[in-house]
Amino acid sequence: SVVNNQAIRGIAAGWSPLRIARAIRTTTEMLPAPQANTLMRTLQLTSYRDATSANQNANVAIIADVIRIAALDGRTCLSCVALHGTVIWSGERNIGDPVPRVDDHQNGRCTSVVRVKGRPLNVQSGVDWFNSLPPDRQQKQGGFANSPGKWQAFQNGEVKLKDFVQAY
Secondary structure (H helix, E strand, O other), rough: OOHHHHHHHHHOOOHHHHHHHHHHHHHHHOOOHHHHHHHHHHHHHHHHHHHHHHHHHHHHEEEEEEEOOOOOOOOOOOOHHHHHEEHHHHHHHOOOOOOOOOOOOOOOOOOOEEEOOOOOOOOOOOHHHHOOOHHHHHHOOOOOOOOOHHHHHOOOOOHHHHHHHHOO
């Protein structure tokens, strides 16, 4: 298809997802800019995660743990904050199982890092990071910013960050 060819051509040329999305919008009618942007960002980030997983699987003999990490900033969704720092594969527990790709939602910015055997790696959990923020900053976090009900439930202890984790 024309869109597929444009995406491949842009990726091969080293274009950013936004530049490819603009090119796709010029060759198609009726594709809104946000949809084209989401399509390309998600495609490129998923490809990156596939390559990361392939690299990790090629080096599994030296990997102790694979740890999910998120871009911890105000745009990060509550699910990704809750999952930041979790071990998604352990060389001690998953002997013989392949290292999985980090599955993330559209426009998601999560990936993984490895702890190499015999080397320390300290990754603070997303929950600890979030709990270290002042309440007024917590309330501005993606997921709480436009939902006073969620924020109030969190403040009252009725829900925890892990309750926002879902599969996409």
